Amino acid sequence: MTTLTTSRLIISPMSLGDSQLQFELDQDPMVMKYINGGRALSLEEIETVFMPRFAAYRNLEKGWGLWKVFLEQSQLSANNFVQVEPYFVGWILIRPMYFFTDKPRYNDLEIGWRFKQSSWGKGIATESAQKVIEHLLKTQPDIEYFSAIADKQNHASINIMKKLGMRYQGKLEHPDVVDDVEVVLYAKSVD
Numbered sequence: 001m002t003t004l005t006t007s008r009l010i011i012s013p014m015s016l017g018d019s020q021l022q023f024e025l026d027q028d029p030m031v032m033k034y035i036n037g038g039r040a041l042s043l044e045e046i047e048t049v050f051m052p053r054f055a056a057y058r059n060l061e062k063g064w065g066l067w068k069v070f071l072e073q074s075q076l077s078a079n080n081f082v083q084v085e086p087y088f089v090g091w092i093l094i095r096p097m098y099f100f101t102d103k104p105r106y107n108d109l110e111i112g113w114r115f116k117q118s119s120w121g122k123g124i125a126t127e128s129a130q131k132v133i134e135h136l137l138k139t140q141p142d143i144e145y146f147s148a149i150a151d152k153q154n155h156a157s158i159n160i161m162k163k164l165g166m167r168y169q170g171k172l173e174h175p176d177v178v179d180d181v182e183v184v185l186y187a188k189s190v191d
Helices: 019-025 029-036 043-057 124-139 155-163
Strands: 009-013 065-077 080-097 105-115 145-150 167-173 182-189
Touching (some): 019 043, 019 080, 065 124, 155 182
Parallel strands (some): 105 145
Antiparallel strands (some): 065 080, 080 105, 145 182, 167 182
């Protein structure tokens, strides 16, 4: 299994057995605000809806799926650094754009993220997304674009898209929900 690291992060593919991590992440109404209006997901919903959807696009060979992100932690104790267990802070999503439609774009990868509030404003989402993008560009030469969507009010996610070098492409109906939910689309070419 591939593990990516930065000076402060450990990033690896999420498994289908990581329901508890997802449950932990989805309990904060602020984390869920732009996903479903702030409603916490039950463990049953995660196991019967979220994880099967995740399983549908998970492909370790291509790097598709969820990349769980752990923050390395150390503490100063009696003038010595003591390593503390890495702390799960969220994930990076990678899948073909429009995967759940009849016209998925296999050369255009959707990138998304969901992180705990404790990691917000620290550059963790951008840093981990950049690391995953770098890895995919080295291992998947057929990628032509990276795209991301967000609620137009989700300024934090839009700022991450801009930091990743993505540019505004327009508005569209969210491709993964049945309700008419308008989102903004940002993308960048890899050349």
